[in-house]
Amino acid sequence: MKTKQARAAMAPPAFRGVARRHLGELLEELAPRWEARCESVxxxxxxxxxxxQAGAGPKYELVFTDRLLAALVHLRTGLTTRPPA
Structure with missing residues (x-):
């Protein structure tokens, strides 16, 4: 993720109070565990x-970083992934 994109992603109120350094540390800590869990499944x-080879086959629509950001938004705002019917 480029710096300009990272700043734009961190601008919404859902991310206020989350330092970029803390988010980076969170990514470094959780990414290997997520990959290991996926591979185990x-x-x-x-x-x-x-x-x-590892990496062959279908790709995720969202990479781990984007998944983590979506999870943080969900936890902080309570927003759902689908609009109400």
């Missing part, structure tokens, strides 16, 4: 070792 589903 995939391994259990396959019930064998992977056949393709």
């Amino acid at each position: 995939r391994h259990e589903r396959r019930q064998r070792a992977r056949r393709r």
Whole structure:
């Protein structure tokens, strides 16, 4: 994420009080755990070792950083991901 984009992402009231340094530390701490959890789930589903290289296959629509930001917004504002029907 570029600096200008990071500043824009941190501008909404949902992120006030969260220092960029703290967010970076949170990303560094949680990203390896998230990747390990995802790989563990995939391994259990396959019930064998992977056949393709890591990173092959379908890509997530949101990378981990974006997922973390969405989770923080949800926790701070209580917003849902879908508009009401």
